[in-house]
Amino acid sequence: MIIYFTGTGNSRHLAKKVGEAINEIPVNSFEYIKERKKGSFDSDTPYVFVCPTYAWQIPHIFEKLIRESVFHGSDKAYFIMDCGGEIGNARKQLQALCSDKGFEFMGVYEVVMPENYTALYSAPDEKTAEKLIIKADKAALDAAEYIKAEKPFPDIKVGIADRLKSGIVNTVFYKFIVSADKFYATDKCIACGKCVKSCVLNNIELKNGKPVWGKSCTHCMACINFCPTNAIEYGKHSIGLRRYTLTD
Known part of the structure; x- marks a missing residue:
């Protein structure tokens, strides 16, 4: 089962691409969050969570939904995060989330998509955006192959800067900027x-x-x-x- 959160459409697009490849219809988390509903999900296949990257972590509101929801069936969880640059050390947070929820953490897949953080950055021009989306589509299909085989995603190399971004920088970002x-x-x-x-x-x-x-x-x-x-x-x-x- 694919569950996604999207702001301007990038994550929905990726969720659909992965869904087509693994024969799953993605579930939009929008109404659950908007109506403050806790989810109750059942899937014989691994859970796949698709979302954007907010200050080098998954969005706090999406994490909250996952924590408050109930998941039956498969105990495997994959994460696909789209970003304008990179996802930092988001893996650490996701491992902790999976541990708390009783999931087997199957890894996180980083996919670069067109920038949409208009509070600070200009979106790419149409031609550049199209190129990024084409590359992202290929990445989505690559990720789908791991999911179909129920194999862990490859590890992403994490450095000191990544740990800082997903740690203290994320905390400061939410406290003073969001x-x-x-x-x-x-x-x-x-x-x-x-x-x-x-x-x-x-x-x-x-x-x-x-x-x-x-x-x-x-x-x-x-x-x-x-x-x-x-x-x-x-x-x-x-x-x-x-x-x-x-x-x-």
């Missing part, structure tokens, strides 16, 4: 409500025809990237930056 305070809508906003629907934490509501952000945010960047008129900005950082979504 916030919705800098999001705002410009006069280009048409009050379509797409940002409200796309927010997995129900952190956005329309007031007087404009979106207003609350205090719960995971920086998935769905609101800013899916806005049809590019009306959402993140402070001054995102002004003029290219947006990115992957819908398929």
